[in-house]
Amino acid sequence: MTAPARSGLEEAERVELTVDAVAPGGHCVARVGGQVVFVRHALPGERVVAEVTELHRGFARADAVEILTASPDRVEQPCPYAKPGRCGGCDLQHVTPAAQLDWKAAVVREQLTRLGGLTDDQVDALGVRVEALPGGPLGWRSRVRYAVDAAGRAGLLKHRSHEVVPIDRCLIAHPAIQDLPVLTPSGATWPDADAVETVASTGGDVSVVAYAEGVPTPVRGPAEVREVAAGRDWTLPAAGFWQVHPAAADTLVGAVLDLLDPRPGETAWDLYGGAGLFAAALAGRVGDARVTLVESSRIGVDAARANLADLPRVEVVAARVETALARRRVTGPVDLVVLDPPRSGAGAPVVRDIVAAGPRAVAYVACDPAAFARDVRTFTGAGWRLAALRGFDLFPMTQHVELVGLFLPPEN
Numbered sequence: 001m002t003a004p005a006r007s008g009l010e011e012a013e014r015v016e017l018t019v020d021a022v023a024p025g026g027h028c029v030a031r032v033g034g035q036v037v038f039v040r041h042a043l044p045g046e047r048v049v050a051e052v053t054e055l056h057r058g059f060a061r062a063d064a065v066e067i068l069t070a071s072p073d074r075v076e077q078p079c080p081y082a083k084p085g086r087c088g089g090c091d092l093q094h095v096t097p098a099a100q101l102d103w104k105a106a107v108v109r110e111q112l113t114r115l116g117g118l119t120d121d122q123v124d125a126l127g128v129r130v131e132a133l134p135g136g137p138l139g140w141r142s143r144v145r146y147a148v149d150a151a152g153r154a155g156l157l158k159h160r161s162h163e164v165v166p167i168d169r170c171l172i173a174h175p176a177i178q179d180l181p182v183l184t185p186s187g188a189t190w191p192d193a194d195a196v197e198t199v200a201s202t203g204g205d206v207s208v209v210a211y212a213e214g215v216p217t218p219v220r221g222p223a224e225v226r227e228v229a230a231g232r233d234w235t236l237p238a239a240g241f242w243q244v245h246p247a248a249a250d251t252l253v254g255a256v257l258d259l260l261d262p263r264p265g266e267t268a269w270d271l272y273g274g275a276g277l278f279a280a281a282l283a284g285r286v287g288d289a290r291v292t293l294v295e296s297s298r299i300g301v302d303a304a305r306a307n308l309a310d311l312p313r314v315e316v317v318a319a320r321v322e323t324a325l326a327r328r329r330v331t332g333p334v335d336l337v338v339l340d341p342p343r344s345g346a347g348a349p350v351v352r353d354i355v356a357a358g359p360r361a362v363a364y365v366a367c368d369p370a371a372f373a374r375d376v377r378t379f380t381g382a383g384w385r386l387a388a389l390r391g392f393d394l395f396p397m398t399q400h401v402e403l404v405g406l407f408l409p410p411e412n
Contacts, residue, residue, distance in 0.1 A: 009035060009052050009060050016068065019046045022103050024111065024370060026091025026399035027061075037062050040159065041084055041094060043071035051084065054160070061160075073099035078138065079171045081156070082397075088159025090172060091399040097137050101130045101393055104401040108369045108391055116373035117380060130391035130401055133247045137172075137396035143244045144173045145197045146182065152189035154182055154196050172397050174246075176200035180220070182208060199238045201225040202246050207238035229253065230281050236303040241274055245394045252404060253281045255390050256338055256363045259406040265289050266335035266360070271321045271350075275303035276314070278338040278365075283311045292330050296320045321346075325353035332357035339364045345371025351378040355409075362407040372403055383410040 009015065009032060017030040019042045027038035030050070035058075039050050042064040049066035063084035067074070073096050081087035082094075092100045105128050112118045112128070133140075146154035149164035156165055168185040169178055177198045181188050190196055193210040200206050203226030209216045216239040227234040227242055229249035236242060243249045256278055262268065262285035270279040273293035283291045293308075294317045295301050301318040308314045317324055321341070324330050326349070337359045339346055345368065346354075354362060362379075366372035376386055388406040395401070 009055060011052050011055055013052045014049055014065070016047065016049055019044055019048060022106050024107050035060060039064055040091065043074055043095060046071050081165060081167050086158065087156045087165045087167060088161065089156045090397040093397050097132070097396070100396065101132060104130045104393065105391060108401065108403065111369040111373040112376060115370055116376035118376065126386065126389045128389060128391065130393050132393050133245055133251060135247060139172065139175050140246065140396060141172045141244050142174045142200045142202070142246055143197065143242070144170055144177050145195055147195055148190045148193050152191040153184040154188065154190055174200040176206045180206070180208060197239060199225055202228045203233065209239050230277060232280055234275055234307050236275050237299055240299045240303055243394065248394045249277055251392055252365055252402070253277060255404040256365065257281055257285065259388055259404060260336050260361050260363050262286050262336055267333070268336040268338070269294065269330060269334050270338045272340045272342065273304060274300045276308045278340065279304070279314050280308060280311065282336065282338065283314050288313060290315060292317060294319060294321050294324045294330060322350050325350060335360045337362040343368045343371060345375050348378045351375055352382065355379070355382045355384060364405045364407060366403040366405065367400065369401060369403065372405065379407050384408060
């Protein structure tokens with residue numbers, strides 16, 4: 001029997017509640033007797049039965065296990081695993097594609113005000129929206145890393161858990177990945193692996209890499225794959241980093257170039273530069289001016305040096321960005337900066353060092369709205385402003401969103 005709404009929740013308890021606004025992490029906010037509950041598999045305005053999954057000081061987490069009053073934006077999940085207690089990879093399969101874009105834009109707006117310190121008017125002036133990429137919400141993911149359970153079966157993890165859910169197919173995976181004999185229904189098992197990574201590159205390569213204690217071993221297809229982006233061919237290890245949506249690399253390069261408007265003769269930094277995607281694009285605009293790429297991953301550094309060998313004005317610095325800036329391995333003056341940090345963000349020391357270098361403009365590519373918002377606060381605290389912001393749905397069916405922001409110094 002469903003318990004009435006009240007405070008003092010217990011784990012595994014089921015309660016009826018009305019769902020409020022969206023929240024980061026694929027949740028919506030609800031309240032039970034004054035206690036905040038973050039609910040997955042729900043939509044704003046719905047009346048649901050939710051099962052409590054975690055209890056924390058000041059809030060709880062829950063899954064909507066029965067929908068009493070459905071939102072008009074609700075659809076049936078296409079994947080049987082995208083449900084409470086099963087695979088945690090897709091957060092929003094129960095939401096229409098158009099409403100997913102609105103959901104992500106709402107999260108970005110909330111983070112910019114709550115963590116970024118911007119006013120509602122400042123956020124409204126940015127016209128925050130999230131743009132869909134071509135190809136639709138399924139069959140887009142060109143890199144899928146499966147976990148392996150104790151029985152050697154490949155699958156995906158439960159939400160906020162290390163428990164592996166064996167699956168027969170991942171519907172957001174690229175069709176070439178779905179066709180690979182990697183999952184247990186095909187007869188495949190991985191008794192010596194901790195994880196299995198599958199790749200379907202934009203250049204047409206299909207590879208499988210097995211990991212044992214973090215060490216990658218190619219087991220099918222080429223060890224190096226070809227990607228096509230920004231008018232160039234790129235070669236990198238199958239285990240190396242590349243954007244997982246086939247249209248992502250060109251989309252992000254286009255946004256960065258549009259916002260920065262690089263001019264001949266301008267110097268540039270590409271920080272957290274990976275294989276050199278943005279450095280190559282900048283080099284094509286600034287002519288004989290120097291472009292400096294900073295990357296700490298050995299795989300990324302090697303890929304950048306190999307792929308940018310035809311661009312002699314691009315310097316590749318193998319170092320952590322914060323170290324390279326603090327120890328002046330890269331120094332100003334610099335005109336343009338592309339900042340593409342990991343999910344944790346750039347952080348205040350890196351932002352302050354960039355501001356001190358005095359560039360004309362900074363393009364910030366962000367995969368986490370919260371980390372981006374914290375860095376927004378640091379930029380604005382130094383007198384800079386977030387002059388433009390574009391959002392892209394590089395990860396349909398999930399809660400993740402990619403942002404490209406333009407920061408300008410006080411005089412602009």
